[in-house]
Structure formats: C-alpha cells, structure tokens
Amino acid sequence: MNVLISVDMEGISGVVTTDHVTATHKEYDRFRKLMTADANAAVEGALAGGATRVVVNDSHGGMANILLEELNPAAELISGSPKPLSMMEGIGPNVDAVFFVGYHSRMGTGGGVLAHTYAGSIVTELRLNGQAVGETGLNAAVAGAYGVPVVLVTGDRAVTEEARALLGDIETVAVKEGVGWKAARCLHPDVAHRQIREAAERAMRKRVAPFVVATPVEVRAVFQRLAQADMAALIPGSRRTDGLTLEFTAPDMETAYRTFRAMVALAGTV
Incomplete structure (x- = not known):
C-alpha cells in the first residue's frame, strides 16, 4: 500500500503560538524537530500496518520545515514551495491512503489552536458546494477526486472533531486541547507519538469512503x-x-x- 502523509505544523505536539511555527523566531527550530518527530510516528505506524511506500509532504508555510536527516529513512520527503498541488503534492491514483498530521481547525472554530483557513491573514471562509471547509475538508476533497480516502488526522481536539464530522469513522489523535487561540493543554510528545503510531497502524486497516465533492x-x-x-x-x-x-x-x-x-x-x- 502506498501512503501519502501531509504534515502541517499548527497541530503538531506542543505547538501553541505563532512563534513556534515562524521560521524567523528562535523557538522555531525546536518545533520543526517536533514536527519531524510527529511525522516519524505516523510513518512508523504506516509501515507497521503494511505500507510498502510512504511519501511525506511538508505542508506548512514555505514547506521546507521537516528535517530530512531526522526523517525515518523508509520515507520519501517532498519539500519546498510552490508545488503544483501544495499541501496535497504527491496525491494520485497510485496512492491508497492519506494521513493528515499536525492539522488545525478552520477559521472561527471554538477551541481551535491557531485555527485558520489556508491563509490566516487572507481568508475568512471557504465553501465547496455550500459546505464550509477548512484545510482538512479542502485537502480531503482533492484526495477524494482521485478516489483516495483520508484515514488518519492528528492535531488539536477541534480538528479531530471537525475531521470526524466531515470524513466519518476515521482514526484521529488529539495531541492537545485548546483553551484559547494561542493556548492549549498538551500531551507529552512521547505520549503523543505513541498514540500517533498506534492510530496510524490501525488506520491502515480502515475501509472508509473518500470525501468526494460533486462536480462542477x-x-x-x-x-x-x-x-x-x-x-x-x-x-x-x-x-x-x-x-x-x-x-x-x-x-x-x-x-x-x-x-x-x-x-x-x-x-x-x-
């Protein structure tokens, strides 16, 4: 099975403020290591669940955050920007399952840590055929256009609830619970990584329908x-x-x- 893992940063273990996800801030290097570690946990779970190829797509900001030298060597990394399909680069008919790691909820979600929709300083709301979506829904719809289901979403509690409401009975891991836009109660990274690994392995056995948006x-x-x-x-x-x-x-x-x-x-x- 071929797995594509799209990794954002706002929903990574321990991330709670914009300082943590901004490359010019002194805290950033610490959190890009945690981003890589969350990605590795998902890779390890996918491999344990039978994946034969795992591609990780860096999907935050300039999309060059994940440390290649610290990534599980069994995975390939798509890094840099712009990319034709941005956060969903690597999707195609040869992919069997998609994981979203480190995702956040859409703009305006109560309890959503650093919640925004694609570009926080630009977009207030996005709708597809009348349905409000954030990056989870938007990117899942791109996967669905290729007939590929999203089977795992990790991030804060708000995004896991958003994902299940939209995508159905998928695996989710809440690595933190928001107490404000820039505050959360967080799991220790070791605990979060164990939960991500276990959920990723279970996700490989999930049989869920792709999220398909009607055309046009x-x-x-x-x-x-x-x-x-x-x-x-x-x-x-x-x-x-x-x-x-x-x-x-x-x-x-x-x-x-x-x-x-x-x-x-x-x-x-x-």
Whole structure:
C-alpha cells in the first residue's frame, strides 16, 4: 500500500503560538524537530500496518520545515514551495491512503489552536458546494477526486472533531486541547507519538469512503480585506457577490483547488 502523509505544523505536539511555527523566531527550530518527530510516528505506524511506500509532504508555510536527516529513512520527503498541488503534492491514483498530521481547525472554530483557513491573514471562509471547509475538508476533497480516502488526522481536539464530522469513522489523535487561540493543554510528545503510531497502524486497516465533492464545484471564498478581494477578482471566471466575497465554478476539484490557491496568492500581494 502506498501512503501519502501531509504534515502541517499548527497541530503538531506542543505547538501553541505563532512563534513556534515562524521560521524567523528562535523557538522555531525546536518545533520543526517536533514536527519531524510527529511525522516519524505516523510513518512508523504506516509501515507497521503494511505500507510498502510512504511519501511525506511538508505542508506548512514555505514547506521546507521537516528535517530530512531526522526523517525515518523508509520515507520519501517532498519539500519546498510552490508545488503544483501544495499541501496535497504527491496525491494520485497510485496512492491508497492519506494521513493528515499536525492539522488545525478552520477559521472561527471554538477551541481551535491557531485555527485558520489556508491563509490566516487572507481568508475568512471557504465553501465547496455550500459546505464550509477548512484545510482538512479542502485537502480531503482533492484526495477524494482521485478516489483516495483520508484515514488518519492528528492535531488539536477541534480538528479531530471537525475531521470526524466531515470524513466519518476515521482514526484521529488529539495531541492537545485548546483553551484559547494561542493556548492549549498538551500531551507529552512521547505520549503523543505513541498514540500517533498506534492510530496510524490501525488506520491502515480502515475501509472508509473518500470525501468526494460533486462536480462542477461551486467555490465561495470570503476575504478579510477589500484590497485582497480586488486582487482575487482578477482571476477569470470569478464572480464578486459582495465587497469581500468571490465565487467561481470549477469543472473538477483539482481545478477548484488550483484556482482558489491562485486567488489567495494574488490576494497576498496587497
């Protein structure tokens, strides 16, 4: 079985503030090691569960956070950005299962540690065919377009609840429980890693349906500032429904994903 592991950082064991996930801050090096360790726990569980190939896709910020020299040598690493499919680079018809490690809940979720939707300073809300989604739902929909299920999600309690509500009876691990946007009660990394390994091994036996979004895909994105929406509206085919909201119709989920990312990139220039 081929497994793709998409690893974000806000939901990593012990991460509670933006200092922990910002490359220019002195705390960052400590937490990129913890990010690598969470990824390793998932890799080890996947291998124990029968995976024959494991690809880890670094999915936070500039996407060059995971320490290759400390990653389990049985895994391959996709590092750097931009990548055609961003957080879902490596997905394809040859992948059998997807893990999301270190994920966070969508913007506005109560108890969500560092909760945001794709770009915290740009996007307020994202909907696919009327359903509000965060990165868990958005990325799961990309996997679903290839017929691949997400079988494991790790992060804070809020994202595990979001994932189960959206994706069904999957394996989840809550490595911390939010007590505020930048505060949480955290498991010790050793405990978190044991739970991730065990859940990843169980996840390899899960038989869950992929999260498939019906096509054509109606996408609705709400931006935080007018200038951001102005730039996003430059995308051909976009429709502006109010000052901050844009909609567009995509023929398939991959096109929807790429177009949304292009909007965010343009919005991020102002």
